[in-house]
Amino acid sequence: MVKSSFVLALTVLSLFSSQLYSAKCETDTIKRNIFHSEKQDKQEVNKINKDYIIRVKKRASDIKLDGLINEDDWRKGEIINLSHMVLPYDTGQATARSEVMMTYDEKAFYLAFIFHDTVPGKRPVESLRRDFVFTNNDNFSIYIDPFNDQTTGYSFGISASGAQRDGSISNGNVNNLMWDCKWQSVIKNFGDRWTGEVRIPFKSIRYKTGVDHWGIQISRNDMKLNEKSAWAPVPRQFATATLSYAGQLLWETPPRRSGLRLTFIPYLNSSISQNIENGENPKYKYNFGLDSKIGLSTSLNLDLTYNPDFSQAEVDDQVTNLDRFELYFPEKRQFFLENSDLFGSFGTDNIRPFFSRRVGLDAPVLAGARLSGKIGRDWRLGLMDMQTEKEGNLLVRNFFVASFQKKVFARSNVGGVFVNKEQINAPLDWQDGNKYNRIVGLEYNLASRDNFLNSKFFAQKSFTSGKMTSEEYTQGINFAYSRKSHLLEMEELYVGRDYNAEAGYVPRKDYLKVNPKATFNFFPKNGLLEYHGFSTEVVNFYSPWNMELIERQISANYFLQFKNRAHLVIINELNYLVLQKDYDPTNNGKYYLPAESSYKWYKFALSFTSDNSKLFKYLIHSGYGGYYNGERWIVEGNLNYRVQPYGYISLVYSYNNLILPAPWNHSGLWLVGTKLDMTFTDKLFFSTYIQYNQQINNININARFQWRYKPVSDLFIVYTDNYFPEYMVEKNRALVLKISYWFN
Known part of the structure; x- marks a missing residue:
């Protein structure tokens, strides 16, 4: 396997050469109008929503992305309505009127929408930051299945503030928002409606050529109504990104090959860091690297990287670790x-x-x-x-x-x-x-x-x-x-x-694990509740050698979902455990419970999530019960206040009060984190995260400035500092400057 890099490189060179030849021949092929003569993909379309079809015609004139929906191509094309309610119910018609239009050309796919309001007032939005949370914003989302496999695809979305959201879909409905690509969108807000236009270049996604139909689903989230609607109906237990419930987009002529797709993303990086705890002097570092994307076909992509730098990645949320x-x-x-x-x-x-x-x-x-x-x-x-x-x-x-x-x-x-x-x-x-x-x-x-x-x-x-x-x-x-x-x-x-x-x-x-679980929902016709129900679960761990039970957790929970999207859960747990190794229940590494010792305990907890359409929202979780050979009281949650559309400030807190016998005695562990996330425009972002973790005796400060000066091209300034909490004695610090540019 030492030679695997060289084997892969040779394969890449071969594929790249064939792609250059293919791109050269493509122009002549298109001139012969290949898509009217070549054999079409005969793959069977999705049968569930097979009657939901939109026929998309090529645009006849230029489309200016200004969000005003005033071009002739929008008026002449088919208009689809997002008339099916998904939440809070999936059996009725959506209250809000939503209209969507589509067209395309040789290079890109275009969408336009008009979303009418039924409730006056500001449209709730979290910020201008990319990859917003669907449930926290008034927004529009489209999910496409270019391969008609109901398994893989892409998502694109826009909030009412104009923030973009994109992701890759896998396993039929898992939406990974860390994926980014180049596309354009513009929205306009009016008193009684908001409108928008979208352009998605074909070269930004993967698809199979010669296919005259794609799977497609379109969804709107209206937080003032607490209503989610979709074009093709979706059972409420599934996400609207579930591709098996997509409708069909029928092209006038299938999208052509987008030609050679070659992208270079070079970066320059400079940093200064100092480990004060170890008595080291400041270290200066200058670096460069390169990422590249090569579209070997419309459905196969090669990514190359040299000396990659990941310094701009967001800091992880710290947690109090009381797990084994x-x-x-x-x-x-x-x-x-x-x-x-x-x-x-x-x-x-x-x-x-x-x-x-x-x-x-x-x-x-x-x-x-x-x-x-x-x-x-x-x-x-x-x-x-x-x-x-x-x-x-x-x-x-x-x-x-x-x-x-x-x-x-x-x-x-x-x-x-x-x-x-x-x-x-x-x-x-x-x-x-x-x-x-x-x-x-x-x-x-x-x-x-x-x-x-x-x-x-x-x-x-x-x-x-x-x-x-x-x-x-x-x-x-x-x-x-x-x-x-x-x-x-x-x-x-x-x-x-x-x-x-x-x-x-x-x-x-x-171990051998056996884990049955059942959840039951009830939907009242009247009242404050959207639904309520209970779940029960048994988690058994056995020793494979003698099938002896070494751990069991039995839970019985009741939950209530309110029509304003607030949520309450009542939690009951019974635990039984036989330690397989010595273990310190505080994870401080000082004193240990012996292996082969066994413990039983009961825990009760409440968890409440407020209506997230409000400017101030919160999550509170509190529980009390046994914990190994003692007791544990926990209170944790999140307080969040947004200043729309510019961002929010949040406080994450966790307190674990461990009441244990000697030698541990009473032990309280705090974890507090405060985050300020500001989006001055849709291109300028600043966030500061301060986290105090008593368990590891550390205060961490992370500040991150991002300027997206061109699509998917960024300037980052990242500052990180760590302190001992008692006297704010500094441990280490670092300052990073990074700039990248997307050439394609």
Whole structure:
């Protein structure tokens, strides 16, 4: 696997050469009006909402993106109405009138909309920041399925303040908002309506050429009405991004190939940092790097990176860690995000053979390549090769991932993954177990056409140099059956004692888990409630060797959803635990409960989320009950006040009062974080995050300024500081300046 980078590079050169030839021939082909003569894609359209069709014609004149909807092409085209209510009910007509129009040309897809108000007053918006939260803003969203596979696609949205939102869709409805691309939009606000125009270049997305229909869904969120509406009807238990419920966009002639898509994103970086705690002098660093995107076809993309820098990534939210296992923090680095499900969705939440945050965790990334996308109608392919630099005692390491998905039936697929982490130029006397670690996995994802049934079956085997046992594997089964009135779930997982995924996320091993869960909803016709119901769950962990119960959690919760979107949950839990290792319940590492000791306790909690259409909103969670050999009282939540459309200030708090016997005695752990997020315009952003974590004895200050001076081209200034809380003695600090530009 040491040579995997060179093999991938040769493959890339071959594909790139063929693409140049293909681009040269394309002009002559288009002149012959190829799309009227070539064989059309005969793939079956989505049957659920097959009668929801919009026929889109090519524009006859120029369209000026000004949000005014005054061009002839808008008046001459079909107009669709977002007449179906999704929330608070999915059986009625939307109260607000919403009209959407579409057209296109050789280079881009255009949309226009007119959203009428039924309730006077300001339209609620959170800020001007990109990738806003759908439920916190009056907004318009479109979801497209260019491959008609009801599994992968893209989302684009605009808030009533003009903020943009874009994401890539995987697994039928999972919307990853960390993905970005170039597109344009303009909105106009009037007293009784707001309007907008959108232009999405075909080169910004992946699609299959020669296809005369795409899946499409359009949605509006009206917070003054607390109403979400859609063009094609969607059962309320599903997100409107659920592609199996999309309607059909029928092109007058299919979008042509967008030509050679070649993007370069160079960056320059300078920084100064100082580790005061270790008595070090300030260190100055200047750096440069390059990201590149090459569209090998309209559905297959190659990403290359050299000396990448991720200093502008948003800081993680700190938490008080009272868990016995490693915590999970999501990936935020742009390079890893497109088609990320091809690499990171194998297995299940706590059994991932590959977790991209392992790459570059303890050593800088030198270079990498990623090939991902669609091949033909039913195949998806992912190849990734990343190499880190030598750092201290850590050798150069190579991370290689190969995966595939083959569509079967309407929405199901079979997939496989291979992960290799390898030490480069390891000495001959290097200790066994450290030279390489490999994972091979297979899985079957079963999804019914109507999305009511979703199941996964997977198995993975690890290989570590110098080690071979019968317990180096894991397997699992997930099952979920969802209807409006109930959700039935079942999970069975096994992780062997010696299963080893060094490039993955597997916080716990050596167990068999059996986890049934049921949720029931009731929908009253009158009153303040939109719905209410209860859920019950049993989580059992067994020792695989003797099937002895080592952990059990039984929960019975009641929830109430109010028509104004406020939400109340009443939580009851019974816990039983046999420790498999010595454990400190405060996670301070001083005193430990012994392995093989057992504990039982009960916990009661309340959680309330307020109406998020108000300028001031809040979340409060409080609970009390047993905790190992003592008791625990917890109060946590979030207070948020927005100054629309310029941003918000929020306070996140958590207090854990641990009442334990000697030698721990009484222990109170505070975590407080305050965040100021300001968006002066849709191109100028500033955020400051101050976090105090008593458990790790640290105060962190992170300030981040961003100027998007061109589309997807940014200037960042990031300042980070860490202090000892007692006397505000400084630990370390850093100042980073980074500028990048998107050439395409």
